[in-house]
């Protein structure tokens with residue numbers, strides 16, 4: 001049968017007609033479904049505006065608080081109790097009411113806003129130990145300003161409520177000062193900056209990340225650390241020059257990092273100077289103890305690569321973790337047994353530290369001679385500075401700082417007398433001694449031979465923050 005006849009016969013076949021009809025209806029429905037899906041997608045894309053705030057963001061907490069306070073339809077609340085330790089050490093208890101996980105609606109200036117607070121069961125925020133959460137706000141329209149207003153308003157209210165002398169505050173922003181890591185949110189940025197103004201943040205390593213250590217400390221003025229003439233200035237200008245010149249490194253293909261080693265006897269101001277330097281540069285400090293158990297090469301490498309922006313990395317007492325292979329090989333082996341960071345791991349990490357961001361590593365040691373030359377070769381350590389026992393100049397400057405009302409001649413006389421004793425003295429010792437005679441400059445002047453005697457040791461220890469022994473090395477004082 002020719003093909004045309006076959007097709008004509010199908011026309012009269014009732015089974016074929018019904019099947020064809022069904023296929024047609026199915027195809028039509030599929031087209032409609034795809035069309036409606038596309039329509040919903042297009043509606044979402046062009047007629048709705050969504051803001052997603054993850055729990056890691058600074059604005060997360062106060063956004064929830066704000067919704068709880070303003071969303072009158074939100075009946076389902078979760079309580080969050082937190083303890084806030086103030087800088088003076090006192091503790092405040094706080095109860096925060098926030099919308100519970102689920103969907104909530106509220107009206108903001110005539111706009112109906114849908115709030116979805118979702119909680120991930122599998123993912124945990126390592127910095128807080130709480131489940132990972134997200135709040136998503138959805139509103140009709142294309143007005144982005146809506147969310148800016150909400151965040152701004154929340155911020156303002158948070159500021160006001162934190163000024164109110166209430167023990168229980170409904171609207172609190174829980175800032176954890178991670179702004180250095182770049183997690184700024186629109187509203188909380190200003191607050192975070194205000195809180196940190198004039199402060200230096202210290203980080204320590206916790207697992208594979210950096211955690212803020214204590215509250216941000218008041219910046220130590222750089223001139224409060226009295227080093228010998230020109231030393232502070234030369235380090236400061238070197239660091240400044242480095243920070244201000246990334247292009248120079250890029251043009252020459254040189255890794256944009258710089259290493260400094262401050263070495264010298266204990267109590268002469270190495271750590272204090274680095275802290276003050278960070279304050280001067282408005283940097284934070286990431287302190288890492290290489291002798292820490294459980295610190296592996298991989299962790300070290302990771303930590304240095306994820307250090308917060310604008311921070312100095314401080315590896316204190318590097319001698320305690322590694323000693324020269326040539327000098328005391330058996331000691332190195334002993335230390336390697338304790339710490340899981342290997343010497344070559346540290347070298348590789350230092351070499352690998354490179355980023356578009358200035359990476360500044362400070363190392364300190366009391367024993368330069370114990371360090372392996374490979375560790376302190378240029379490229380790993382670009383500037384080595386000895387911070388030595390106090391010179392006459394430093395002693396005089398410190399006397400002046402303690403007793404600014406005294407004539408210059410007194411401080412000169414004090415410095416001459418101390419030098420006349422012919423014994424080495426650290427600035428911590430001088431500080432401890434002058435603290436002993438806090439309000440008696442004349443006694444301080446007369447009794448300077450006591451600077452080395454035992455009863456001043458107590459004050460020397462005070463100058464150290466009370467520790468006669470520091471981790472990572474044997475006893476002293």
Ligand SMILES: Nc1ncnc2c1ncn2[C@@H]1O[C@H](COP(=O)(O)OP(=O)(O)OP(=O)(O)O)[C@@H](O)[C@H]1O
Nearest residue numbers: 224225226227266267268269270271272427428463
């Ligand atoms: N040059 C200095 N100027 C002012 N204060 C100083 C100076 N050196 C030390 N101090 C004071 O002495 C104390 C100890 O100083 P710091 O910890 O900086 O010494 P260090 O050289 O780092 O010692 P270590 O090698 O034991 O770590 C601090 O309280 C500090 O204020």
